[in-house]
Amino acid sequence: MSVPTPNASKRRILVTGGSGFIGSHLVELLLSRGDRVTIVDNLSTGRRANLGGLEGRIDLIESGVSEALRGLRPGDFDEIYHLAAAVGVRLVVERPIHTIETNVLETSAILHFAGDARTPILIASTSEVYGRGVKTPFSEEDDVVYGPTTLSRWSYACSKAIDEYLALACHRERGLPAVVVRFFNTVGPRQVGEYGMVLPRFVARALADEPIEVHGDGRQSRCFCDVRDAVPALPRLLAESACHGRVFNLGNDRSIEIGALAELVRETLGSASPIVLVPYESAFGPGFDDLRRREPDLTRIRAAIGFDPRIPLRQTILDIAAHLRGAGSEEGVASAAVAPGGTANGGRGERR
Helix, strand or coil, X not given: CCCCCCCCCCCEEEEECCCCHHHHHHHHHHHHCCCEEEEECCCCCCCHHHHCCCCCCEEEECCCHHHXXXXXXXXXXXXXXXXXXXXXXXXXXXXXXXXXXXXXXHHHHHHHHHHHHXXXXXXXXXXXXXXXXXXXXXXXXCCCECCCCCCHHHHHHHHHHHHHHHHHHHHHHHCCCEEEEEECCEECCCCCHHHCCHHHHHHHHHHCCCCEEEECCCCCEEECEEHHHHCCHHHHHHHCHHHCCEEEEECCCCEEEHHHHHHHHHHHCCCCCCEEEECHHHHHCCCCCCCCEECECCHHHHHXXXXXXXXXXXXXXXXXXXXXXXXXXXXXXXXXXXXXXXXXXXXXXXXX
């Protein structure tokens, strides 16, 4: 395991989960501004292909977060972005122990690491923290309501809420410059449907003219934000001292029903795919709990950094399709073949 050599002429950045969907876009952005980037990723859901062309410009530590930190020094970095997590609705339902332990223990480890040198750190959280929601749109100071502990579906939300509590406690008790970002359905090129992400799954099915399977009645609505709109907000939030110790929604506030999303994908790509409704019970087993609407209140992040998502959903669909075509048949098959169709909640799209 290599230890990066400090370079006084460049900012030194640590990105966990940097080979993932959102993480790889962030790494590219950081490199473009002249930073030196170290990535920690065990490649369990990330992909080396996402870092194609970056060899020689990054330090990649193929490891879990806790293990990697034992070979690093807290003062080695100027900023930390913690995007590594267990995500995807199917992974959460099938491996709840892994989900809880990964999200809580690894986040605790990196917060202690950052706290030793008071290194500014951004913690990636999720709209799932809102649980069933008490009102729409969701704002950062809302109460949260979860389902019973007998439904493992809510373990992910609870684990990420604990991450937020830890980050905010480290800010208050240790003076750690920490920012928490709640991602809402981030989508775009490099995202695959293998872990329950709805849009690349729909696109892969449409490209193959195979049935697009929508769970439930298709009337559940979500807001989709292109990763290329979302990622530039992360360094801006971390750079503002007024944002430290605060939580921010990050996404798009224009909603669409999942059934309508399937129609939009089919129309945009000129696909002959039929759209088929699949009951939740058939997709995830009995008792799966879903949320009808998930929409962020963006007032806080607009006031903080002037955030304004601009890339239209139709363009995102075209770019995902181009990526899947260019990636070859293996990735396209993976997107379409594992639990085909949209996830019950519209796909959180948060594989970092």
